[in-house]
Amino acid sequence: MLTMPIPEYLHEILDDVRDTTSGELADYIPELKSADPNPLAVALCTVNGHIYSAGDDDIEFTMQSISKPFAYALALQECGFDEVSASVALEPSGEAFNELSLDGENRPMNPMINAGAIAINQLINGSDSTVEDRVEKIRHYFSELAGRELTIDRVLAESELAGADRNLSIAHMLRNYGVIEDEAHDAVLSYTLQCAIKVTTRDLAVMTATLAAGGTHPITGKKLLDARVCRLTLSVMASAGMYDEAGQWLSTVGIPAKSGVAGGLIGILPGQLGIATFSPRLNPKGNSVRGVKIFKQLSDDMGLHLMSTEQVSGHAVRSITRDGDTTFIQMQGAMNFSASESFLHAIVEHNFEGTEVVLDLTRVLSFHPVAIRMIKEGLKRIRDAGFEVFILDPDDVLPDFMFSDGTICKERV
Amino acid sequence: MLTMPIPEYLHEILDDVRDTTSGELADYIPELKSADPNPLAVALCTVNGHIYSAGDDDIEFTMQSISKPFAYALALQECGFDEVSASVALEPSGEAFNELSLDGENRPMNPMINAGAIAINQLINGSDSTVEDRVEKIRHYFSELAGRELTIDRVLAESELAGADRNLSIAHMLRNYGVIEDEAHDAVLSYTLQCAIKVTTRDLAVMTATLAAGGTHPITGKKLLDARVCRLTLSVMASAGMYDEAGQWLSTVGIPAKSGVAGGLIGILPGQLGIATFSPRLNPKGNSVRGVKIFKQLSDDMGLHLMSTEQVSGHAVRSITRDGDTTFIQMQGAMNFSASESFLHAIVEHNFEGTEVVLDLTRVLSFHPVAIRMIKEGLKRIRDAGFEVFILDPDDVLPDFMFSDGTICKERV
């Protein structure tokens, strides 16, 4: 029986950072201040649902600000982009403690700061929802993302509420500007309970993998979010997730991310995987010290930078060959804009002879909608040039065989 | 002879926006104010060097702020990240006209605003370079990126210098804080000449494609920049390229971009393509009105959003089959972290029998370094489990056949 090297690698990373004991526990809630500072965990979950983890990956802690991107996604799914944008802007913002971070229209600057997150929370389940119904809606949805029933740490929430002056200040100002309508106390209660949902590092990896996968749960296969919602959520994590280090983080780590004061940190590579770490000691900016280190190492070692240009697409057109009167065009890889452009480029350059053309999709992995349109347009042009066109698609990667003009293309079997 | 539909599509996009005549010409330089407002062009260049364009794609105009990301890349290439970061920070920043946008350490906030760009310009060719030598270095490098000899509009530069009080103000303040050492006048002269380099929309598409391709020129194949330099340049374009609309742009368009007051606008999809548009009328934020429209449509129609999750990697492991004592593992597509994870996952799950294992790379397009390491580690584990391991690599996509422990793997031919 072979062993999997990825967990070993994750263990190595944990070992590298384990001795780092700098940073401080969050001190504004007694429950956080008295937490065990030592737990350390990392977990990855691919869009295919493979989970790898190391360390204390089953210790539960509260999501805190990590709940923000998931609540934002839920609000977008429920209300749509326009309604959400009317309440909360999308611009980067430091989160200075004695400012409110509202923009010129008195909207919170973005959904990743407290002002924005409180406003987003209020959008969920309708503005006339009770606090309990709204929180249950969120808890239920987060549970679906995690693939298990999550619970709320109500003792911690209670404790947090006792010292929630900053959030109450924000909620009253949001009410003052008409951004929220609910009572300030209820708005903060609702947001605080959202923050107090308990997760493990593995839970977070699974939850983020759903965002990475365009909304399809990597394990249950259930479609939980629209692809556009995921795209918007990742975008705002990229531009505003790491507070006033957003630009530095995007340059050096390159993974859209969000941290929570309980010590969690999540990151997402679109189309690839979700990442989560847990280590409670925080740097002065409120991010987990060891979590940040792990992310930097993962980005460096694994080529997980969003702006990585190294995966230059290979040749989507593997070959164009002729056998008698038949020309075979063999495609390979994932068909996106670039790949379909390669196809079009190749057929325009090619001097077709004979009477028929076969598009061989045997080595094709997937089709982006734009690629379907572009490749069908190319096939139509070949046909219009007088050739009979066939498609060879043994794995059924192409959803239908219509040309761009609606006529049907023949299948080659 | 087939015709290529992409230029037709680009013509359609131009037709859609052609009637939009809102916006104003930049008015602070007579030459810009008196420019023809009507030209309209778009061009794409893939990392493979295929260029598509429509409209007035051969009209020359000055780069202006579009020069910033290329100069930043050149400075990174010459001086390295640490030296560049010592001069210029990486955080998003509005570009309010009556502020200087310096951070707490009196560094310009990022290389995409004038203060940062003037400081970056000074790093090129060494701080003791003459203005002419520095500008020639930049012009020469930009020409290499464009694939033709670019020239400088010295008349326009002269005119711009006559009213360059804002940049002179910035340059003196940078001198005041020791960010630059050169004479303020020379620094502004040098930067203004950089901005006055003339390009066509096609030139810009080719230049950006080099950044998309990790530094390899898409046509000449010449390696002009390190992949890391490209990654950093794209990152800062994403976080700061569109001034105070950065967050909104990243969410809704999702293409790292930069605009210039002469009417140019560029965007880059890492690993895929470079995009450029030209239309001189500007919106109040200083971005080309029609250029912005074209980018939004390209992003929507072509699935070119950076956070797109729709191209979920297909199954990197196409099949595991056994023929007598030999097990064949057939891989497909581009081998990145996700793909190699799929490989490891598959071999760990698989119950190997027989005596030998063949890794079939026939359908593999490319290898990211992390994938090479991970797959070799997997092969070593198979070998250590008692199997003889072979690699079938007819297209030589794997650079060498060493296991992760340095021993040599056999090739199956």
Next chain:
Amino acid sequence: MLTMPIPEYLHEILDDVRDTTSGELADYIPELKSADPNPLAVALCTVNGHIYSAGDDDIEFTMQSISKPFAYALALQECGFDEVSASVALEPSGEAFNELSLDGENRPMNPMINAGAIAINQLINGSDSTVEDRVEKIRHYFSELAGRELTIDRVLAESELAGADRNLSIAHMLRNYGVIEDEAHDAVLSYTLQCAIKVTTRDLAVMTATLAAGGTHPITGKKLLDARVCRLTLSVMASAGMYDEAGQWLSTVGIPAKSGVAGGLIGILPGQLGIATFSPRLNPKGNSVRGVKIFKQLSDDMGLHLMSTEQVSGHAVRSITRDGDTTFIQMQGAMNFSASESFLHAIVEHNFEGTEVVLDLTRVLSFHPVAIRMIKEGLKRIRDAGFEVFILDPDDVLPDFMFSDGTICKERV
């Protein structure tokens, strides 16, 4: 029977501004929005207790922000400058609605903005006071200043509390930073009741005259505040009383002032008089439109500018004459530093002859403490030079007749 021209003058001023109907009623409280916009009044009260008024000088309205300087004075009187300064800073500050105006130490910028005024209110009657006790303390003290029992408009206060989100936001933030300890709701309740104390324009003139008079009530003669408290209160009105117009107001009107959203406006000339106006329509900065006009005219017509240099002190030394062996030094006017300097200058220049010197205070109006010290020092030097010194003080303006060395000077009757 003669008639007094001052009220006539005040009537003329009111007539001049009566037709000005620009401006809007404050709209954030229904009671203010539905108020009668037409009332117009002006009142002056001298430090000697002479009151002049015109217009609707007996209509009651709520003090609102006009309560701030009086509450500040009360807090200073109760707690001292050091304790008050620990809570609230003294620097000018705009009062942008979506900022909190805290300084680098998280103290409110000054006592004239809401954040500062809420913090000041909490200092009164001790931090463990009930709301009702604190408010009664304030009402009682304001009543003493006004010279009649003032009442609180509790209906308006109730209405204001229903929409007090902005102040609640501020109170929670003050609690967050430890500036106040009371419950946010109670702090805002307490401050709102303070603002809802009802006064007439005449009341305000009398109240401000007490501050002008160094704390002695101009009518009852009761000493209500220390001179230093009055000095500090006037200072902060001068630097921060008119929000972000403070500099412009100080230059062009030159009267320390404070406005309230119910339409009141007060001003103080130290040592001279208190001024109050009432007209409910406000300009965009929240100051009474007609009130501002009246103040400008009063300042221009009556030479009431704080920086007025026109009242150059006359010759404090009226004459030095000799009658036989006796030299008479006749002083005149108010004896301050400048006057006593004149005295010293004169005696040093004078060539005394004979055997005795008489200081004639018959025409002296008053003595500042520094003048007492300086003049006594001068007398001692005359005595030390061998002359017998007498003081002629028929009106007893000099409190005692000791030389600066403690020996007693003789009185000349």
Next chain:
Amino acid sequence: MLTMPIPEYLHEILDDVRDTTSGELADYIPELKSADPNPLAVALCTVNGHIYSAGDDDIEFTMQSISKPFAYALALQECGFDEVSASVALEPSGEAFNELSLDGENRPMNPMINAGAIAINQLINGSDSTVEDRVEKIRHYFSELAGRELTIDRVLAESELAGADRNLSIAHMLRNYGVIEDEAHDAVLSYTLQCAIKVTTRDLAVMTATLAAGGTHPITGKKLLDARVCRLTLSVMASAGMYDEAGQWLSTVGIPAKSGVAGGLIGILPGQLGIATFSPRLNPKGNSVRGVKIFKQLSDDMGLHLMSTEQVSGHAVRSITRDGDTTFIQMQGAMNFSASESFLHAIVEHNFEGTEVVLDLTRVLSFHPVAIRMIKEGLKRIRDAGFEVFILDPDDVLPDFMFSDGTICKERV
């Protein structure tokens, strides 16, 4: 021969602060950095031209920022308030080094910061003046204020210009916004030469005394400035003279002031005196450490606080007596608004009998214009009530004897 105690008092103050050696010399100009840190001086000059000084009162140093209020006064005198206000605003402003302190209309915030002072300098002698002519105009005017020919330290100015990047930055930005039209270099040269005018502490005391005296030189008696110009200059010193300590300074010292980096510090009490100190070591805010101490002590000891309410006007109406058919009203002191109000109040309350009324001005020191108007109005009403009115004015303090209706009042001799 008597000795004057004021210089002794000043010596005592110097002795008290002499041992304070904290603070640092300004280090941005070699000439300032290498200056002798030890000189210590204080000087007062009354509006009557009496000068008192102690310490190194004849050492020359450059005015630097102390030149700002005098240049502002000159610009006001030459161009008027409206033209000056079009260029420079009047609001308080910190002087953060990496901001430009422009307001929403791109005007410098006030004339006491460098941006404002450079703009003010440009207004003097017309915008088409040569630098040398403008500087000579300023030097000449400053010399008139000082009462001797001042010279410019051109070596120091030269040295300052070599590192004048901050001012050049400001000048270019002012040009950018059209606040100034001259070449940036010339504007900074002109301003730098203004700052390099050399004065002694005694010079400064005399110069400030002119502002205190409403524009009349205390020694030469020459009218150099309008009273209104002085009032505006003092106002802006009060609100913006001490940078971001303006509010604190106004509260605790209460003397409109301005400091210079060469170690000078000036203050003005309107109508009373000018004060100057010199000690080169600066606190972190750029104000002379010992100078600040001296001002605090002078304010405390001498009652020189602008908001002092202690000099409550005495009884302006000394007595009303009747001798047969004649009623004598004896006035005393300086006749300002308050005094004339007392007069009006008294005559209205008084039950006149007999046939004639004599206004006795024998003890009156001076008349403010408003007092002239008000008292004449009162006299007219007495006359209209049927009495014959006479004025007794042996010292000619009243300029003419017309009633408020233009008819002539009789003089009683």
